[in-house]
Amino acid sequence: MTIDFNNIPEQAQEHFKGGEGTVYIAACAQKDNKIMRVRIPAEASIGMHIHETNSETYMVLQGTARVTMQDGTTETVSAGQVHHCPQGCGHITANAGPEDLILFAMVPEHG
Numbered sequence: 001m002t003i004d005f006n007n008i009p010e011q012a013q014e015h016f017k018g019g020e021g022t023v024y025i026a027a028c029a030q031k032d033n034k035i036m037r038v039r040i041p042a043e044a045s046i047g048m049h050i051h052e053t054n055s056e057t058y059m060v061l062q063g064t065a066r067v068t069m070q071d072g073t074t075e076t077v078s079a080g081q082v083h084h085c086p087q088g089c090g091h092i093t094a095n096a097g098p099e100d101l102i103l104f105a106m107v108p109e110h111g
Contacts, residue, residue: 003028005037018047019092032109040065040101045094054109056085058093063101068092 010024021044027036038058040046050070065077070090077083085091087110095101 003035008037010037010039016046017049019045019094020047021045032111034105034107036103036105036107037061038103038105040093040095040103042095042098042100045092048090048092050090051085051087051107053087053111054107055087056091056105056107058083058103058105061102061104063095063099064097065101065103066094066096068094 005026008026008028010026013023013025015021016023021041023044023046024039025036027034038046040063048068048070059082060077060079062079064079065083066074067077067083068074068091069085075083076096083093093103
């Protein structure tokens, strides 16, 4: 199955999960999996959310992310690096730079 994000329109999400600004998401949702390209402009973020029934793994394609985990630890994830948030954990993802932060994300359900 080929997913062509060039042909999937972005959906604007203001204050996504309680975050700052507007986040843009192009998504392919299947029964047990979401595959997304996420664009987070400068000074925007995805708010704290817990992955109760799923996990999230994303690769930074462009820019730099500042990720704050539920326990308060913070890490920086740059282009070419991967962040993983396991089931039962929570995180915030914020754009830490001046250019758009672009992520390729997969969120599988764990039943």
